[in-house]
Amino acid sequence: MVIPRDLSGLEDGTYNALITCIDNATFQTSHSSSFNLDTHGPEITITSPSPAAATIKNGTLITMEVTDFTAVDTVWYGFNGINTTLSSYEIDTSDWPEGGNIITLYANDTLNNLNSLVQEFNIDKFPPVVILNLPLADSLHNSLLIVNYSATDSFQLNNIACTLIVDHPTKDIVVLHNLSNASDIQFDMTLDITGDWIVSV
Numbered sequence: 001m002v003i004p005r006d007l008s009g010l011e012d013g014t015y016n017a018l019i020t021c022i023d024n025a026t027f028q029t030s031h032s033s034s035f036n037l038d039t040h041g042p043e044i045t046i047t048s049p050s051p052a053a054a055t056i057k058n059g060t061l062i063t064m065e066v067t068d069f070t071a072v073d074t075v076w077y078g079f080n081g082i083n084t085t086l087s088s089y090e091i092d093t094s095d096w097p098e099g100g101n102i103i104t105l106y107a108n109d110t111l112n113n114l115n116s117l118v119q120e121f122n123i124d125k126f127p128p129v130v131i132l133n134l135p136l137a138d139s140l141h142n143s144l145l146i147v148n149y150s151a152t153d154s155f156q157l158n159n160i161a162c163t164l165i166v167d168h169p170t171k172d173i174v175v176l177h178n179l180s181n182a183s184d185i186q187f188d189m190t191l192d193i194t195g196d197w198i199v200s201v
Helices: none
Strands: 013-022 028-037 043-048 055-057 061-067 072-079 082-085 090-092 099-109 114-124 129-134 144-152 160-168 171-179 183-190 198-200
Touching: 043 099, 043 114, 061 072, 061 099, 144 160
Parallel strands: 055 114
Antiparallel strands: 013 028, 043 061, 061 090, 072 082, 072 099, 099 114, 129 144, 144 183, 160 171, 160 198
């Protein structure tokens, strides 16, 4: 006798089936069998880079972890209309264009349960352009130094992190700034040591 049971909605895992039969004389016989239930596709987790930091430079490897209750069969991804099967859980972004790139990661298990994950990565191919306007090269100053510089980036329009270093053989001054694209920053610095200073951003 076949008694169908709908197991959908149960968690993947190992279950026991138990059958007990009793006759009119109250004799009883029982049999049990364990079985594995797997109704979900593999779990896909991007391990690097962090999806929260989805702006990356080209050439960054995207790595992932794929796990399943039974066994993972195939892992692939879709990008620009092309599906690529992965032998390792890494994707090279060297040939990706600058800007927003959406990939869909797929994984199925040996029972052909499928799962997918969509993720956008913003590719930045070029470093910011920094222009140091002041001080002028080889200029002479008293203890007051006016520093003016700007930074532009073809992709990242806000929060360009800049480190300004004013360097002397006996002392370094480090100033950190976050700039918006193409904005200038100007400020005064008092230098208390006479001699050659190097200003770099």
